[in-house]
Amino acid sequence: MPKKIELEVMINGQKQVYRGPAFKRLIDVLREDFALTGTKEGCGEGECGSCTVLLDGELVNSCLIPVCQAEGARVETIEALGTPTALDQLQTFFLTKGGAQCGICTPGMIMSAWVYVREGGGSDAASIREALAGNLCRCTGYQHIVESVIATVQASNRRTRKK
Amino acid sequence: MKVLRPHSVDDALELYERHPDAVPLAGGTDFMVAWNGGSENGRLILDLSALASWRRIRDTPSMLRLGALVTHWQLQQETLVKKKFPLLVDACATIGGRQIQSRGTLGGNIANASPAGDTFAPLAVYDARVRLRSAAGRRKLPFMDVFAGVKKTHLRPGELIELVELDFPKKPARQFFRKVGTRSASAISKTVAAGLLWLRRDGTVRELRFALGSMAPTVRRLYSVESFLLGKKPTPRVVKEAVALLEADVDPIDDLRSTRFYRMEVSRNLLRAFLRSGS
Ligand SMILES: Cc1cc2nc3c(=O)[nH]c(=O)nc-3n(C[C@H](O)[C@H](O)[C@H](O)COP(=O)(O)OP(=O)(O)OC[C@H]3O[C@@H](n4cnc5c(N)ncnc54)[C@H](O)[C@@H]3O)c2cc1C
Ligand code: FES
Ligand code: FES
Numbered sequence: 001m002p003k004k005i006e007l008e009v010m011i012n013g014q015k016q017v018y019r020g021p022a023f024k025r026l027i028d029v030l031r032e033d034f035a036l037t038g039t040k041e042g043c044g045e046g047e048c049g050s051c052t053v054l055l056d057g058e059l060v061n062s063c064l065i066p067v068c069q070a071e072g073a074r075v076e077t078i079e080a081l082g083t084p085t086a087l088d089q090l091q092t093f094f095l096t097k098g099g100a101q102c103g104i105c106t107p108g109m110i111m112s113a114w115v116y117v118r119e120g121g122g123s124d125a126a127s128i129r130e131a132l133a134g135n136l137c138r139c140t141g142y143q144h145i146v147e148s149v150i151a152t153v154q155a156s157n158r159r160t161r162k163k
Numbered sequence: 164m165k166v167l168r169p170h171s172v173d174d175a176l177e178l179y180e181r182h183p184d185a186v187p188l189a190g191g192t193d194f195m196v197a198w199n200g201g202s203e204n205g206r207l208i209l210d211l212s213a214l215a216s217w218r219r220i221r222d223t224p225s226m227l228r229l230g231a232l233v234t235h236w237q238l239q240q241e242t243l244v245k246k247k248f249p250l251l252v253d254a255c256a257t258i259g260g261r262q263i264q265s266r267g268t269l270g271g272n273i274a275n276a277s278p279a280g281d282t283f284a285p286l287a288v289y290d291a292r293v294r295l296r297s298a299a300g301r302r303k304l305p306f307m308d309v310f311a312g313v314k315k316t317h318l319r320p321g322e323l324i325e326l327v328e329l330d331f332p333k334k335p336a337r338q339f340f341r342k343v344g345t346r347s348a349s350a351i352s353k354t355v356a357a358g359l360l361w362l363r364r365d366g367t368v369r370e371l372r373f374a375l376g377s378m379a380p381t382v383r384r385l386y387s388v389e390s391f392l393l394g395k396k397p398t399p400r401v402v403k404e405a406v407a408l409l410e411a412d413v414d415p416i417d418d419l420r421s422t423r424f425y426r427m428e429v430s431r432n433l434l435r436a437f438l439r440s441g442s
Contacts, residue, residue, distance in 0.1 A: 066166070133261070135260065
């Protein structure tokens, strides 16, 4: 019944070992123990989605997950997409279409959008808004975010048609 | 914070018997909010999330068994659930955003016993049974007998929710789910309604089940309304009389989310909408 634990977790494709309190929140572990500060904290109450990451492929709020529940799991964060010098397509469109302003909601928003695009979501605004319903933004009024996702879906449709 | 993380059901039950003060933890979407708020510091945690067998949905010829750790997202993906229990699927689709749905569990929703638990009205009209387990053995409760009040259940010390049983219903003539809230993804509901109706060939009511959630401290089945309508045709006059009986079945709460008057009015409208749908 230890307070401190040691566990393995696969973060962005790399096996990592965590040593520390069993009940530290995943968001704090990512930011403090593994220096992955892309994931942001908005509310700390599960409402805003800015802390969204993938846990074994499922979208989750990392502020609601104690690290002990990530034992042996795969975690993917915003750092799994592009790098500052080689942005992923979603990141590029969030930049060029004004989908990001202050940036606090952006990493979480992009994680949800990433899953939406990956699951073959279409370019209709209503479906996109529903897929992003767990992510709140105080700056953009959402329209530019929706347009960034539409642009990504259209671009990836063009790519698959060319193949 | 100390955490117990059993990997088998037997270990979980034995640990819970030895530590009845421990807090079971499933998806954490209720508990972690309270913990982040600082109100649960120093508690001993019994983390259930490694009990893989409780994540499964299984069917028998007559029923579906939903493990306590089945998530709201999982329920929406499962063909048999969609086909036979669409009201439960509708309810799960309204619970928070996708991040909450892929983490929040059916067992956690029930054990938390919030007056605003959105799966409750569907589970009430499907006549669900809840199977409980402790080191001492198993027992089964009709869903309506699980709740003792706001945030209170009749679970005994050392007892966990193992699964929820749902008998396959005969295809209903009408089915109905509505959630009246303020903002769809994260609002706690003001009123939730679920209804099932079976008609005889002559158009009279063979069976009716209607439940309201978020109205009273616990979910309510409208037993007076249901028995009044048996054998009657739901004509406008009969519907009016049925709606007037609603007050006998529910005693709505006044709280920060809504007033008693508003809830009563919404409930009457929901019952009317259900009884008139399809006619
Ligand atoms: C942003 C947000 C929005 C939400 N929106 C909704 C909504 O619209 N509708 C709604 O109904 N709920 C909503 N919820 C609440 C919550 O998501 C659900 O109640 C969820 O089903 C809880 O399940 P869980 O596994 O996360 O529970 P946990 O937090 O893990 O546990 C909840 C409680 O149940 C107990 N428990 C859990 N599993 C068991 C078990 N097997 N046996 C015995 N006790 C057990 C725990 O000890 C704890 O007291 C929301 C929560 C958040 C943060
Ligand atoms: S910080 Fe996790 S949901 Fe807001
Ligand atoms: S860009 Fe500021 S919260 Fe969304």
